[in-house]
Amino acid sequence: MDVGAIIFLLKTSLMAMVPIVLTSVGAAWSERAGVVSIGYEGVILASAFFGAIFAEISGHASIGLLGGLFVGALFGMLHGFLTVYLKGDHVIPGIGINLLAAGLVPFGIIAYWGTAGQHTLPFTLWHIQIGHNEFSPMIFVTIAIAIVTWWLLFKTPLGLRVRACGENPEAADALGINVEKYRFWSTVYGHALAGLAGAYMSVDWLGLVHKTMSGGRGFIALANMVFSNWNPLVSLIGGWLFGFFDALATWLAPKHIVPEQFIYMLPYIMTLVIVAGIIGKARPPKADGKPYKRE
Amino acid sequence: MKSSGKPGVGEILEKINFKAFVESIIAVAIGFLIGAIILLAFGYDPIKAYTALFEGGLASTENIAATLHYSTPILLTALTFAIGSRTGIFNIGAESSFYFGAIAAIAFTNIWGNLWFGLLMGMVLGALWALPAALLKVYRGVHEVITTIMLNWIGWYFVTWLIVDPYANPSNPIKTIRVPESARLPTIGDTILSWGFIIAVVVAILMYVLLWHTTLGFGMRASGYNQRAARYGGINPKAAIVWSFIIGGITSGLGGAMKIMSEFPGYAISQGGANISGFGFDGIGVSLVGRNHPLGIILSAIFFGMLKAGTSSMQQTGVPLEIVKVIQGIIIITVAVPGLYDLLKKSFRRAA
Numbered sequence: 001m002d003v004g005a006i007i008f009l010l011k012t013s014l015m016a017m018v019p020i021v022l023t024s025v026g027a028a029w030s031e032r033a034g035v036v037s038i039g040y041e042g043v044i045l046a047s048a049f050f051g052a053i054f055a056e057i058s059g060h061a062s063i064g065l066l067g068g069l070f071v072g073a074l075f076g077m078l079h080g081f082l083t084v085y086l087k088g089d090h091v092i093p094g095i096g097i098n099l100l101a102a103g104l105v106p107f108g109i110i111a112y113w114g115t116a117g118q119h120t121l122p123f124t125l126w127h128i129q130i131g132h133n134e135f136s137p138m139i140f141v142t143i144a145i146a147i148v149t150w151w152l153l154f155k156t157p158l159g160l161r162v163r164a165c166g167e168n169p170e171a172a173d174a175l176g177i178n179v180e181k182y183r184f185w186s187t188v189y190g191h192a193l194a195g196l197a198g199a200y201m202s203v204d205w206l207g208l209v210h211k212t213m214s215g216g217r218g219f220i221a222l223a224n225m226v227f228s229n230w231n232p233l234v235s236l237i238g239g240w241l242f243g244f245f246d247a248l249a250t251w252l253a254p255k256h257i258v259p260e261q262f263i264y265m266l267p268y269i270m271t272l273v274i275v276a277g278i279i280g281k282a283r284p285p286k287a288d289g290k291p292y293k294r295e
Numbered sequence: 296m297k298s299s300g301k302p303g304v305g306e307i308l309e310k311i312n313f314k315a316f317v318e319s320i321i322a323v324a325i326g327f328l329i330g331a332i333i334l335l336a337f338g339y340d341p342i343k344a345y346t347a348l349f350e351g352g353l354a355s356t357e358n359i360a361a362t363l364h365y366s367t368p369i370l371l372t373a374l375t376f377a378i379g380s381r382t383g384i385f386n387i388g389a390e391s392s393f394y395f396g397a398i399a400a401i402a403f404t405n406i407w408g409n410l411w412f413g414l415l416m417g418m419v420l421g422a423l424w425a426l427p428a429a430l431l432k433v434y435r436g437v438h439e440v441i442t443t444i445m446l447n448w449i450g451w452y453f454v455t456w457l458i459v460d461p462y463a464n465p466s467n468p469i470k471t472i473r474v475p476e477s478a479r480l481p482t483i484g485d486t487i488l489s490w491g492f493i494i495a496v497v498v499a500i501l502m503y504v505l506l507w508h509t510t511l512g513f514g515m516r517a518s519g520y521n522q523r524a525a526r527y528g529g530i531n532p533k534a535a536i537v538w539s540f541i542i543g544g545i546t547s548g549l550g551g552a553m554k555i556m557s558e559f560p561g562y563a564i565s566q567g568g569a570n571i572s573g574f575g576f577d578g579i580g581v582s583l584v585g586r587n588h589p590l591g592i593i594l595s596a597i598f599f600g601m602l603k604a605g606t607s608s609m610q611q612t613g614v615p616l617e618i619v620k621v622i623q624g625i626i627i628i629t630v631a632v633p634g635l636y637d638l639l640k641k642s643f644r645r646a647a
Contacts, residue, residue, distance in 0.1 A: 086632060086633055088631050098576075100627075100628065103621035107333075107618050108337075110617075111337040215448075216445075261455055264452050268445045
């Protein structure tokens with residue numbers, strides 16, 4: 001293994017880390033407030049599609065990122081409305097969102113660009129030059145978001161109130177916290193970050209929209225959230241680890257040491273192994289996924 | 296409740312859960328309505344598209360046979376999700392158990408060209424692939440949504456390797472070797488519909504009997520309703536969960552095996568697994584619209600089968616077939632609205 005390969009692995013692993021960490025951080029915040037969602041996979045995919053459209057219309061990749069954030073927030077409002085205000089099941093809407101995105105994106109690619117299955121963007125996000133290497137600013141933005149979210153969640157009164165909604169909503173309510181409001185906006189924040197992750201994949205990292213581009217990342221992010229014990233800071237480590245295996249698979253696949261299918265399995269197997277090994281110690285928030293009804 | 300000699304209409308309606316039935320119908324209607332808006336937004340004619348869709352699924356005996364043919368695999372994967380739901384778990388692993396059922400049909404019927412052997416091995420492989428998620432859930436407390444999704448991806452890459460390498464057809468490398476003639480499911484009459492549909496309906500009825508008329512089924516539903524209460528009642532929720540995964544794996548595995556053994560005229564898996572992917576996820580929608588009830592699922596599977604049968608004629612009008620998935624997604628989100636029936640009734644009363 002030469003220096004070039006090491007730099008390739010490092011760079012690719014950081015790029016691959018971004019969507020996992022963003023989604024994990026968002027999901028952790030939402031679940032800390034007590035709302036579970038498994039729809040992040042669909043949100044990533046749909047935002048990748050809409051983010052690309054926003055970018056192409058405006059001519060700026062950064063507008064695409066904001067567009068993704070916005071679309072993610074809309075999905076969060078839908079999920080929050082169903083789960084927080086209507087007290088519905090927390091898992092079923094996610095199944096619907098995933099299926100909706102899996103249909104809407106290939107449909108939209110044909111209807112909007114007239115190509116089947118895949119569309120390549122004419123431009124991508126501007127990158128920072130460090131020596132001979134380029135780095136996406138989104139890598140630094142993601143690290144910053146993880147740190148700030150951690151700080152807000154664990155070091156400020158706002159975070160304390162959010163966590164109270166997820167641990168003991170009755171007590172939070174008794175203290176005058178509007179549980180429904182906190183839960184709703186936490187859900188919106190969680191899905192908005194997943195939307196940013198999706199838009200990043202299309203307008204920055206891959207520079208294309210493909211009908212299966214989310215590739216299970218929404219679920220891997222949930223696994224990473226559990227691995228990191230619902231802590232945004234720790235999810236940086238887990239996210240980078242996944243990014244590394246993703247990069248390793250991309251690097252190994254063309255070498256034909258073993259059939260490529262076995263290499264592509266790697267990130268998923270690692271996720272399974274890590275989650276299986278760690279989970280006994282992880283503890284979800286007490287009222288996670290439980291609708292709260294005032295007596 | 297008053298008991299008269301003959302059961303009243305209200306009583307019968309209560310037994311088939313009238314409210315749930317109406318809610319499913321409303322959800323379907325809303326799905327089509329929003330689907331129409333999306334079609335309009337992208338410049339397609341929704342009336343033309345839907346007419347073609349329904350004609351494709353119902354217009355002739357042949358089309359109805361196609362509808363039932365397409366409903367068979369999703370009926371069986373829906374049962375996987377349903378039995379999971381009844382046990383209180385979200386088993387989304389039907390997708391990969393289905394792959395293993397399909398590859399089992401190819402692999403084992405070419406060892407011994409017996410129909411029942413192929414079906415049996417499909418069920419065995421489907422159940423085996425569901426087992427890791429069950430054990431991780433019971434012994435390590437890992438959420439089944441994460442494990443089953445990871446297993447789906449691992450299973451996908453493994454089976455696509457099996458398709459292009461060990462079981463590739465040397466004379467037609469874009470397909471696998473075929474199921475031998477002696478192990479193919481016979482068709483009914485002169486249609487593409489095979490006896491697989493009848494088998495699937497029988498399996499659904501058996502699952503109904505299992506869930507509501509056996510001790511094991513009672514234990515499953517009890518632990519799905521309230522684990523702690525079930526444990527006090529002498530039920531072992533861990534065993535119930537493991538059985539739920541195994542039985543779910545069996546039905547999906549059977550679905551995969553029957554898909555390939557009734558795949559007229561090729562009787563093989565095509566390149567990239569195109570004819571075995573997506574059935575597990577479709578099954579989730581079928582199950583939710585059928586209210587996770589085996590008998591409701593039979594109806595809902597036939598409905599979704601009609602959509603599948605109709606897509607190709609809808610596609611001929613120039614509408615991308617993926618709109619059907621969009622409609623399915625909206626239907627599921629609508630089904631997730633709790634008390635939809637009461638909600639609408641209330642708002643109608645307010646409007647009147």
